[in-house]
Amino acid sequence: MKSVIRFFSFTVLTVFMLASCKKGGERSSATGWKFNDPEWGGFEKINYEGQVNGPNLVLIEGGTFTMGLTQEEVTFEYNNISRRVTVSSFYMDETEVSNHNYREYLYWLSNHYVSYPEVWKKALPDTLVWREELAYNEPFVYTYFRHPSYDDYPVVGVNWLQANDYCKWRSNRVNEMLLIERGILNPSPDGKDSDNFDSKAYLAGQYQGNVKKNLKDVKTGGERPVRFEDGILLPDYRLPTEAEWEYAALALQGNQPTSEDEVYTDRRFFPWNGNTARYKVRNKNQGKILANFKRGRGDYMGLAGNLNDNASHPGPVRAYFPNDFGLYNMAGNVNEWTADTYRPTTSLTLIDVDNHDLNPYRGNQFTELILDEEGKPVEKDSLGSLKYRYITDEEAADRENYKKGDLRNFEDGDEDYIKYLYGVSSLVTDKSKVYKGGSWSDRIYWLSPGTRRFKDEDKSSRDLGFRCAMQRVGGAAGNEDVGGNIFKESGSKVKRRYK
Secondary structure: OHHHHHHHHHHHHHHHHHHHHHHHOOEOOOOOOEOOOHHHOOOOOOOOOOOOOOOOEEEEOOEEEEEOOOOOOOOOOOOOOOEEEEEOOEEEEOOOOEHHHHHHHHHHHHHHOOOOHHHHHHHOOOHHHHOEOOEOOHHHHHHOOOOHHHOOOEOOOOOHHHHHHHHHHHHHHHHHHHHHHOOOEOOOOOOOOOOOOOHHHHHOOOOOOOEOOOEEOOOOOOEEOOOHHHOOOOOOEEOOOHHHHHHHHHOHHHHOOOOOOOOOOOOOOOOOOOOOOEOOOOOOOOOOEOOOOOOEOOEOOEEOOEEOOOOOOOOOOOOOOOOOOOOOOOOOOOEEEEEEEOOOOOOOOOOOHHHOOEOOOOOOEOEEEOEOOOOOEOOOOOOOOOOEEEOOHHHHOOOOOOOOOEOOOOOOOOOOOOOOOEOOOEOOOOOEEEEEOOOOOOOHHHHOOOOOEEEEOOOOOOOEEOOOEEEOOOOOOOEEOOOOOEEOOOOOOOOOOOO
């Protein structure tokens, strides 16, 4: 009898819910109130289709891997001890940022910050990095960045601070493009100084723009600008963390026999299998070089008539074979900046690994918006950006999950047995940033993703560039439809390139 009652109750409830859907659309699973209905308060539920791929981005499906050295430590620094970590899914540029990409950035700065020419000047790459005491590289000073022959070559001479500024600019331009393509804004190529699109200023209501047609406001029946909750704007472009960069470079998913196996058949020394830099599969590509690097003393590209990597300096950003994530030049060509602050001791050797083995990163400097007395963001600055301030240690003292606002030197051992005395016994400071990947001027050892070096954030070189990354929001493996089927985005499961 009880089972009959339960069945009857379930049937009535199902009929009620179906009828409700037909009459008034979707209802809240918590209260039963109708969504997107002004008579029920107008609370909206967005039919979100998933995060779109930003320009040049590839989805990097996250997972666990052994981070750190993969071969003998020939420098005997022991600055990257192997440890198991997990990296959440994220997006990464398919290629390094090119000269043409960076010139577009400079062009925009010069056209929009007309009252602040110092912004453009501050962003200029240092082309003098090509000079050397006993070498004739002077032509590169004038040609490498500006000449169209090098448009698709990686930009160099850009320091860590400049790379971060580029990421911020790119975030705003891509989000502005999304609003234009959605028919919400008209292009505003003539905006000057503070009157230019900034994602956060727009969401805070401090930028209106040339509105074409705003979204419908369900509550009032009128129009409203885009909100963060609409899911239209993308997260920020940024530099990848060291863990993200290393995980993406190794692309170990290429060594999984099937998508159902939780095992890698081989560990990798490089972004490809094997311990050499030549293509091993027996086909027309057999023996071809897999990266741009210095093969030996005085040998940057081999013999005339049979050049091995075809570049005595950086090569095109889409040269050579991509790895199993579809990323080009994750070994060789140019080294690449990461977001991390450098310490010889890795983040998981001195502290509790259970709390820091998911998305490990050294470099947090927590910030918050500067608010007025009403709790709203204060007026944006003269360049159109919202104003932030750093969290002080006193403000963080009452937190349970962190106790300091600046964590670049957190638990690095300097209070116990290591002293970082800059210029005396060490060149390491909070300005020291990690770069990885090896370059056209490096031996093959540095092409291993586990190797790491550092440079001050305000310094640059002729063999150092960068690429951008972006947070993945939502499902780790890609966008899901209503039925729960996972659609693999471009790059999430690509055809294996290296054997």
